[in-house]
Amino acid sequence: MGALKTGLSNLFSRRSLWRLTKLLIIFAIPMGISLLIGKIYQNWDDDPERGAIAIENGAFGENYSTPIYLDQGWSANDSLWYYNTTQGSALMPYDFFIALEQSDSTEPFRANSLIDKYRYLPQKPTFFNPDGLPVGFVKESYQGNDYIGFTCAACHTGQVNYKGTAIRIDGGPAMADMVGFLTDLQKSLDIALANSEKNQRFVAKVLELNNTYSNADEVQTDLQRWARKIRLYNNINASKVEYGYARLDAFGRIYNRVLEHVINRNQVRDVLLGATKSEDDDTNLLTPVQVDKVLEDISETIIGDLQFAKIIDRLMSTKEGYPALSLAVMNERIKPLLFNEPNAPVSYPFLWDIVQSDYVQWNGLASNAGVGPLGRNTGEVIGVFGILDWTAHKRGWSLPALVTGQKSKSYQIDFTSSIDLVNLSRLESHLASLTSPVWPTQKADSPQQEIAKAIFDKLPEWQIDGTKVRRGRALYAEYCESCHEVIDRTDHDRIVVASMLNIDVAGTDRAMAENSVNYTGFSGNFKNTYQTESVGGLVIKDRAPVVQILTAATMGEVTTAPDPDKWWPRRALDWLYMLAHSFFDNEIKASVKSGNYQPDTTASPYQSLLSYKARSLNGIWATAPYLHNGSVPSIYDLLLPVKRDGDPADGLYRPTEFEVGSREFDPRKVGLRTEGYDGFTFKADKRGDFNIGHEYGTIHAPAVNGEKPEPLTDEERWDLVEYIKTL
Structure with missing residues (x-):
């Protein structure tokens, strides 16, 4: 203890502080010059x-x-x-x-x-x-x-x-x-x-x-x-739910990629020893001798892409001593024990207003306060093939080990990777100036909008009817605005508040929200570490919610000095710049979620994620297909009910089958071409693909304050569509 006090005293003496300051200045000057050059360099590519x-x-x-x-x-x-x-x-x-x-x-x-x-x-x-x-x-x-x-x-x-x-x-x-x-x-x-x-x-x-x-x-x-x-x-990541165009189960794939890199040798061994031949036959699929041969020379602490591929190859190998499992058996009896099926595809979210949003992702998973955007974007890069050179080393002091709760572990994960945290921070800042697109015939103060306007002004089907817009504005205020706030797309100080809606109330397809909460996996070295959530501290168990494991992994990545290719002082300064930038440049502060949802509790610490987010609809005209899972082809179709037993046969209903893949726009319904070409045939017939829910303004709209609202007439639907074009 005395040595520690002496060391701290020496570290923070005036002379040492001055030396440290000079050192930082020496390294900060070239970093500042580098950032300035980078900003100038950014402007060099200006192809019109x-x-x-x-x-x-x-x-x-x-x-x-x-x-x-x-x-x-x-x-x-x-x-x-x-x-x-x-x-x-x-x-x-x-x-x-x-x-x-x-x-x-x-x-x-x-x-x-x-x-x-x-x-x-x-x-x-x-x-x-x-x-x-x-x-x-x-x-x-x-x-x-x-x-x-x-x-x-x-x-x-x-x-x-x-x-x-x-x-x-x-x-x-x-x-x-x-x-x-x-x-x-x-x-x-x-x-x-x-x-x-x-x-x-x-x-x-x-x-x-x-x-x-x-x-x-x-x-x-x-x-x-x-x-x-x-x-x-x-x-x-093979799934029985086909994605087709315009959709991806990004979270399911990120979850699996993290699990592949976190699981340890003993956990894989337990899984393989516990695998059975079929649902009806609980005989062990593999013998202990086979399992040990498969896992020979595999890392005890962390596995990753290459070693996992080696395990798979050995399980399917026909060489003497190996199990020679077929691909069908692997998929049926082994894969479900280790991974989760990514069977909840969702539309790729649009990015305007993302920097100004309080919560992001379809189910409001990510807070945008503090370093939240950095963690969110780190998870995204994990999903799109960031190289995760995660290795284990014997216990020592490191910031990633401290923040991920591994400081007392015999082995600790080193989160070296290709993830470019500095660029992620810069990209987030860059998106702050992006605004939503306006309908091509509307005026806006830019040369490119004038070019578009000159082209589309000649097309009658693209003209906006002012009378319909006025009627549609009143309908929007009555039916939509309580969840979908109207904002000024160019307001520098705008904050876009997510209005969360419980999945039981929204009624839309439940797969994405449920998977985000219910999917679990082996926690590897994060086992028995602590994680702080809104309801208090949680202990990560041997098999834990993947959302916990992903959070721990992204925390480790964010607190690791970025870019191992750089000289260590530059890495340290980049890391300080990145964290300071995330904290001090981020205008979004921590806040309670808004909306009608079930709050987190000590018994259900992720219950609030069983919700979907409503947000401002500016630019929504350019984002078909609709609903979070892309199950409705146009804005007009979204205003129609889903046909149920007992509904009139001659009514107007949402399509349950349509083609996806064409970019040809329908300016009347506000959507994309849905037939007449050989695209992907979407069918709203199973979990992950249901086009149900969000039936406000229809015959199936939920009661408000005990009263059933009047459904929209077809004329009113068209008025509302016309107004939405102007957002």
């Missing part, structure tokens, strides 16, 4: 078309001219910086993505035709994007290697088309089919391994790039490794 290109012979017969933009508060370089700023995602080696062929042809996998098929947005080369990668695809450098990764823009940039004219929507929901894209990627990698001609061409192209790889053996080894990783990811 923002890299957008025209598409001919596009998917579903859609051709469109070079997309135009609306007034959203961003300049050309603002958009391009957002599209091309890395966040630490690393899907696969960059050279592999450039060299890879499609599975059934010699065409590049990255060809615009395939990118457009999966509804990502092709781009031309620009300063920040010299290889002309699609919107949201970017070169990521980590530990001396280059990778292809996703940026925020991949999932949060939208587009609508109308008779050949395309409108790009910054921050809008993507139409992407990520599952289809990753499935096709896996197939192309597998065939590049199996087909000798494709393999030779692939290796030759990678070596011609003369970047990371120096010989064919290195390429072949990494091809096997990355094909196995992506195959493992796709298999773990």
